[in-house]
Amino acid sequence: MKASVVAAARIENATEELRPEFRRATANMKLCASALERLFEQAPALDRRSCGLVLGTSFGELETTSDFLGTLAAQGVARPLLFQNSLHNATTGFLSLHFKMQGPTATLCDRAHAGHYALTTALLWLEAGLTDWVIAIECDTPVPALPHEPLPRAGAAAALLTRSDDEGRLTVELDARATAPPDPLGWLASAPSGGRLKLPFAP
């Protein structure tokens, strides 16, 4: 399976802009929204409605989970906003709502290889015809409650993929003999046009 990378972006820090629509957003949501805005700037003709979205994350919304449980334990108050944002797929829910994306959506959680599996899942969705366009994104923010837990990387890296294998473009393909780079989505964000990423199915 080979796919073309139509757009790619890497974000280190979320926008600090105080937009009203981000008022209830978590750090992961803001980071991912910034990354997707970069992708959409590079692909203005994309029909977002049918575009798929796969998010890979090591820790997801654990900080929000801690906030919910901390508020509950210390004050006896269960805050509904913190609860709904504590779900690890809250970020993809926020993104699909914010960008009006109605295609297939999934959230994956893996301590070390979340970005790798997000990318392979996106490739399989294209191969199986679940969608013609799909965004694979990896996102994490440091979790203060887990000071000794290694964080693969902070920030977000994303790529917009489609099924064509236009040789002039950056391409990514599954290859059982390849060696996985540690940060495949970050690699795509900095690779030159015409570059090629070969990826084994398992990291």
Add this chain to the structure above:
Amino acid sequence: MSSVYITGMGAVSCAGFGAARLWRAVLADESNIERGLGRVPDTAEPGASRAAFLARAAFEEALAQAGWRPAPGDGLILATTTGQIDLWEQPLRDFFTKQTSRDALERALHHQPLGSLTETVQRELGLRGPAMLLTSACSASTQALAMAALWIRSGAVRRCLVGGVEVLSGLTIEGFKSLQLLSEATCAPFDSARSGINLSEGAAFFCVEGAGAREPLCELRGWGFSSDAFHVTSPHPEGRGCFEAMNAALKTAGIGPRDVSWVHCHGTGSAANDLSEGIAVYHLLGDTPASSTKAIHGHALAASGALEAVICLSALRDGVIPPTHNLKSPDPKIPASLIREAVRKPLDHILKNTLGFGGNNAALVFSRAGGPA
């Protein structure tokens, strides 16, 4: 496209241990919900991971039925929303009320990332192949089964163990309570008087493999995913995304709406979910029989799709469509053809539907292996 089959299944639910126990409870209309919650009879060792305990009971049953000995290259796909939360939730709350030390908290929090459950199951079974965990809320284990089919069709793995696991926790109980979605009475999906959902816990696992599968329980034939893009916790009022996911599953399966023998609905008993889903089911499938079994086993969140897939496969085997338990006065605004008494007839294709927070929808088609009866 090569076919994908399920050759083993196992389940643990508030009905007890074993897929057969769950199916018997469904057929006997025996609800296991107490004061609004569905708890698995507690036999886990204190201090051990309850999530891993439930998973182990379910995957051992599935592996035994399929006759599998786990091989290092087998794939593993899990689904959960809270993983091994039983190992860290109380220490975290104790820390906030100054009843435990920072060191003790940090030891407990090592189990907090969801990926720690994948690592636990991989270690127990000696698996070293691809392993992934989906956490797409209540659609997660439905998606997990679909992803296993894609892994096998792509040639990435020859066999894949797939399961959903969920334990009851303060996080989910207090969280759903804060959203005013919990019912203290046994839930009544699609009923005019429905008052909310019953959270529950459990696990269900499946052995999934491709061509050459011996004595398959069913063919896993269709799958579809969609997103509502409507609201964080409420489904689209006319079931737009739900319709799209079910429609995509029928297309993948290569069947039409008239071929579906039964729709096993998500049917949680929440006002918004049941209305949205009932409208979508009617628009896509007309008078095809539809029902929900959540009044028997509750809503096990990410594990619900897997637990209900066990019910689908049992129904396919025995030729029985179970009714919607606790449905006394169907909501007249819900147009779907809701079944209130069990129907005995050969079943060819079952559509399993799920909805989740974040607007995540997923549907599967389970078909009789070897073609129609």
